[in-house]
Amino acid sequence: MAQPKSDRFASIDTLRGLAVLGILMMNVQAFAMVFAAYTWPPAHMDLTGANETVWLIGNVFFHMKFITIFSALFGAGIILMLGEDKTANLGVHYRRMAWLLVIGLVHAWVFWFGDILVPYAIMGMLVVLARRMKPMGLTIMGSIFIVIAGLLMWLNFYFMQYMPPEQLQQWMTPTPEMVAETEQVYRESFMARLPANASLTAIAEIAQITGFAPRLAGVMFLGMALYKWGFLTLRWSFAAYLGTAVVMLGIGLPVTWWAAHHHLETGFAVDQMWIGETINYFTSLMIAFGYAALIMLVCKLGFLNLLLKPLAAVGRMAFTNYLTHTLVMTFIFVGTPGLGLFGTVERVGQFQIVVAVWIAQLIISPLWLSWFRFGPMEWVWRSLTYWKLQPMLKRKGSEAPPPTPA
Template sequence: MNETCEAMSNRLVTLDALRGFAVMGILAMNIVAFAMPEMAYVSPKAYGGETPSDIAAWALGFVLFDGKMRGLFSILFGASMLLIVDRAEAGGQDPGSIHYRRMAWLALFGLSHYFFIWWGDILFLYAAVGCIAFRFRAWEARRLIKWALALFTLGVVLTSLFFGAQLAVGNAADNPASPMAETGREVRAEYAKIDGEVTEELALYRGPYLPILSARLDTAINPFVGVLMTMFETLPLMMLGMALFRNGFLTGAWAAADYRRTAWRWLPPGVLLTLLVGWLQWRSGFDYLVAVNAFMGWAGPGRLMMTVAYAALLILLIRRAAASAWIVRVAATGRAAFSNYLGTSIVMTTIFYGYGLGLFGDVDRWTLYLICAGMWAAMLLWSKPWLDRFLYGPLEWLWRSLARGKPQPMRQ
């Protein structure tokens, strides 16, 4: 019995610590979207990329963080879904009823986050895709992995074809003899509007709250469009998380040599592919059409490889330092990931938007990493003391209570 409890504890610590690293890592890229116009996240040409130092900061984020921490978070969402299913079944409850109630409330949290706090919400996306992923909960790990890779590849191909066609047509604008020249000029003209949109965003987010809210209400369809645009990335990642939970990878059950082998198999090619995509953007002068192709399509394979490799390396780190005080704090941050994610949005928008400190567009990329590190410290400092006294983070408790229709026990 004690061995079983210890194995369960080790499994949960591994998952919690991975989630802690993921929720902190997501901020390393989101910090740009909090502090600068939206397109600055995709291309430094749009904003915050004037100097070699700025370009170097963009490259660091693109290679090391962009999509990898979000990918890890998506994988862990799939794993957590199965963990809750297993608990429901063990307790004689209907896992479907519990899951869909949780997703319904998560969708409402996500829409509230989008409209009232920050446009970069992923909670609504996770709720929508989580409803689909639940249908695959009984699949064996090997089957989940095969389908996840097939769907992910399909997504990369479709987005690359769609945006690649725009790039090809846009390049035809430079050839007057091309029958696509006129269409190419129209495509280029559409992307040239980005500069004007950047100026509008600077004015909007440096101003008061109500115009920002009004702008979000005018784009109410965006969360739903986001689901369609990223379905073939998010669903495969959740399925992969379900598989890696079932086969013991995410719970630390593999031998250390297997984790090292996984990291060495996927990290070098993932880094090389990501560097290649980054070089193509730099070589184009960060042309908007090239940047969008890179972000939406070309970077996908490298991101996936690096995400899996990161997971393997982090699990090795967590196993080696499981008893250390800092890993305990990272695990606590992961246990309160929902509160930390939404709390980060509140803190960052207060720092950068006009109704707060008004620093939007005024902080360079390197300094943003210092602000990011400060927020990481805040997550690590508050999460453990809170969870020493309470069973859940504040928003975790609220979500759990709403999904179950009654207040849940809170104190330890």
């Protein structure tokens, strides 16, 4: 059976590492607080002073930015693994996506409703069919999908203000009694909160597949285009990367900052939510592109590569590190056998936990890869895909392992 290609790009690994770490900054809220607090921050715990500042930083610099980068790299990874040859073995790709789907379903229904692997696997089965398109065609198609998803999101937030009060409380503005009930369930034990997690998983997966999936697909198409244009492989000039970063961040960050302050100034009024969310939906694309250009710029400098190696190692183990986030956060916030701190750690404390995880993964990932060719879950996924145990231990002088398509 054919094995995957062995080409690696340090620039892509580094960008992937940044993305998987950045995603945790937003995901931690969905582990530590009630579901509604992710979208409507006043739903749970304090939102003043330093906690407000943490929310503001998260919303402006992280919200939807790093998942966008991760999605683009997933699309680029499909071409990197398969190439553009029409004779490529698509069976291997579909097996890879099928196992990703299985792992994602277990992750979502047993551990955490916020799983993103399931829609990634489903979209990965579809976007692969466009891998031979020209970059401009991929860009146009991706933009159409993104606009469609943006329209669906806008409609959702705009008409939320017309929901019956009972329905709005259920999904957006829970009462203190509802919050207390959720806290009790999550603090009790891992098993006790499974029904609640299952309920949220069903809702989340339906919403992802029907509403968010077009954006995922659209960004994957853009990632394919960026790979073909050489953006992700350092083929652009220093000036081009610098100009892209200045323009994208120079426009995206101030506009997103205004949108975040609009949320704060209106007290997160439900009838005003659509304004900030719609702005962030589109500016997040600009900011993600700007972040990516900055990373490419730093990689192109060359002399900073040593400093980027830990980040690249995190990227090579992105699958393992992403799932490790769930294990660590579940242990911290869910009850027995965990610590059961759900609803007790405010946003400042959540940020401190995230930084601790970042530091740990930046240390552990390169140490692990100094001995092994793959991260643990990368090895499992690859072995399942090829129906053969992949060589795990690193041999002296051996080639770099094949790339990860995520």
